[in-house]
Every structure is written in structure tokens, then in C-alpha cells.
Amino acid sequence: MRNRNEAAAGLAELEGYLMSRAAHHTAAMEANAFADELPWLGRAEREDVVHLYTARHLARTRDALYEIAGRSHELREEYAHRYQLLRRRFVALALLGGTTGLAATVLAVLGIGLEPR
16 A cells, blocks of 8 residues: 555656646747747847746746645535535434334334324
């Protein structure tokens, strides 16, 4: 079981790395496309623009991911709480139904009717 957990952790780390590289590649491509629209920039200025654009794009992506992860955690807790509440209600209703059925069976066996006389 430990090897399985280690393998899953390793795969998750690899997936995170690949996603990070893909995000960086996308940001760099967008930064270069933006810099292409500014033909008057010198080489050093263009590199600065590409660097800043890439950094800001990655920062926005990171912030969005943290926000999504936080909201996901909130929803998980909320749904877990609702599930527990529904489960308690179901168990209470099942016990009430079972108790009612048992009481009706006992009364029937004892010959005590519930019909008005």
C-alpha cells in the first residue's frame, strides 16, 4: 500500500510539473504575441515586456488556481456536512419506521387492535 501511495504522489508531482510547464509555455507564447504587436520596441525592451507579461500571466493563473482550490475545499466541507445531516435524518426515520412497525406487529400479536370500537 505504501508503494501505491508513493507512486500516486510521484504521478501527482509529475502532473503538477507538466501542468506548470504548459502554463509557462502558454504564458510565454501570449507574451511574445503581445510583444509582436509593439514593433517599435528594441530587443532589450521586448525581452523586458515578454518577461513581465509572462510573470504577470503566471501570477494570475496561480491566483486563480488557489482561489479554485479554496472554493473546492469549502464545497467539500459543505457537502460533507450536508451528507452527515441527511444520513442522520435517514437513520432517524428508519429507526422510527422500524419502531412503528415493531409496535404494530406486537399489538397485532397481542390482539390489541388500533381500530375504534
